[in-house]
Amino acid sequence: MEVGLIGKPNVGKSTLFNALTLLNVPVGPYPFTTIDPNRGVSYVRFPCPHSEKGGPCTPGNSACEKGVRHVPVHLVDVAGLVPGAHAGKGKGNQFLDNLRQADGYLHVVDLSGSTTPEGVPAELGSYRPAEEVRFVEEELVLWVAGTLGRQWDKQARGWELSGAKLDEAIAGRLTGLGITIGHVQHALRDSPLDQTHPAKWKEEDLLRLSKELLKIARPRLVAANKADRSTEEQLTALKEELGELPLQPMSADMELLLRRATKAGLVSYQPGEKSFGLNDPEKLSAGQKKALGEVEAFLKRWGTTGVIESLESLVFQAMKQIVVFPVEDETKWTDKQGRMLPDAFLVPYGTTARQMAYRVHTDLGENFIRAIDGRTHRALGADHALSGGEVVRIVARR
Numbered sequence: 001m002e003v004g005l006i007g008k009p010n011v012g013k014s015t016l017f018n019a020l021t022l023l024n025v026p027v028g029p030y031p032f033t034t035i036d037p038n039r040g041v042s043y044v045r046f047p048c049p050h051s052e053k054g055g056p057c058t059p060g061n062s063a064c065e066k067g068v069r070h071v072p073v074h075l076v077d078v079a080g081l082v083p084g085a086h087a088g089k090g091k092g093n094q095f096l097d098n099l100r101q102a103d104g105y106l107h108v109v110d111l112s113g114s115t116t117p118e119g120v121p122a123e124l125g126s127y128r129p130a131e132e133v134r135f136v137e138e139e140l141v142l143w144v145a146g147t148l149g150r151q152w153d154k155q156a157r158g159w160e161l162s163g164a165k166l167d168e169a170i171a172g173r174l175t176g177l178g179i180t181i182g183h184v185q186h187a188l189r190d191s192p193l194d195q196t197h198p199a200k201w202k203e204e205d206l207l208r209l210s211k212e213l214l215k216i217a218r219p220r221l222v223a224a225n226k227a228d229r230s231t232e233e234q235l236t237a238l239k240e241e242l243g244e245l246p247l248q249p250m251s252a253d254m255e256l257l258l259r260r261a262t263k264a265g266l267v268s269y270q271p272g273e274k275s276f277g278l279n280d281p282e283k284l285s286a287g288q289k290k291a292l293g294e295v296e297a298f299l300k301r302w303g304t305t306g307v308i309e310s311l312e313s314l315v316f317q318a319m320k321q322i323v324v325f326p327v328e329d330e331t332k333w334t335d336k337q338g339r340m341l342p343d344a345f346l347v348p349y350g351t352t353a354r355q356m357a358y359r360v361h362t363d364l365g366e367n368f369i370r371a372i373d374g375r376t377h378r379a380l381g382a383d384h385a386l387s388g389g390e391v392v393r394i395v396a397r398r
């Protein structure tokens, strides 16, 4: 599971990436850090069920802090997209290439409207963030359509003649973008297109289908950044113009400052909290006091920095991921080494017991017999769809 940070230049994507990947919870062996300048690991929070067994757990892949699991999410920070990116403007095609394997996008925009479409600083409020959303979305659609529509007429006539399955043929063109046959079938299901004569499809049909495919295969959430320099009216206006795309106001700068101050031991703060505590006010320099005062004023006005919420809304609501806990002993909720609830996995809503077995280990999937619910101890078949927070044991042939 990977989340891509997209948007035009200078909106705060890298600041957000740095804030989200900066170590802030005591972790086990898992590296909550930047893997390389563009890839890193962040986390989303989920209640750990360890107290049902009298806790504490022995987390392996995810830290547990005060009953909250921090489940890893991979992030990729991509350089800014400008109008014309799909055609290579501003190296846009290379940047889009980095997004191929991401499963969802946090679309960062400058809510304060103080950067041009090319990312050059401008007067506050001189640009509309909705326009930014529109052009970046359009670049994504044109990017998919560019791959889908390459020599369309010739290809589609070939499929018509050979009687090829349309969904397979389309998915075959889009595998490089991580778009699967399931996504294609979903998009075609509600489509008014004449599926027996794809050679008759026009450019606008391909654009509409690309848009639909993106909606299904790449859930997005708009992270309205620089809220510290924005007004309530700007937020309301953006909300109205966005339509169905979900939105979260935030300040990446404020979150980064808080995480750095926490790391330096100056403050006590947990991401997502409405306030922070000063550890030793005496020790703060005048500059630090001023900066933390600004953060405090921001939190009073907006509640939280909005940063971890943006990732969590994308992952849990837009991408419909759930957290499941695989165990090897369904009574004690432990693995073979006796560690309680070692792993917490993010899987798509609707994931079956067998699919989860594959996710833990290919052997487990191939030799799957049944699963056992850790709470009811009932046997679950291969097609049982897991629910959020479920603790399951997989039984497999050895």
Ligand SMILES: Nc1nc2c(ncn2[C@@H]2O[C@H](COP(=O)(O)OP(=O)(O)O)[C@@H](O)[C@H]2O)c(=O)[nH]1
Pocket (backbone or CB within 6 Å): 007, 008, 009, 010, 011, 012, 013, 014, 015, 016, 080, 225, 226, 227, 228, 229, 250, 251, 252, 253, 254
């Ligand atoms: N006022 C304000 N500025 C921010 C915020 N987040 C980032 N910036 C600033 O925006 C500029 C561009 O940030 P950067 O992360 O490099 O943007 P990117 O090009 O999208 O990766 C920098 O000067 C940041 O300090 C924020 O929440 N508020």
Ligand SMILES: [Mg+2]
Pocket (backbone or CB within 6 Å): 013, 014, 015, 078, 079, 080
């Ligand atoms: Mg950047």
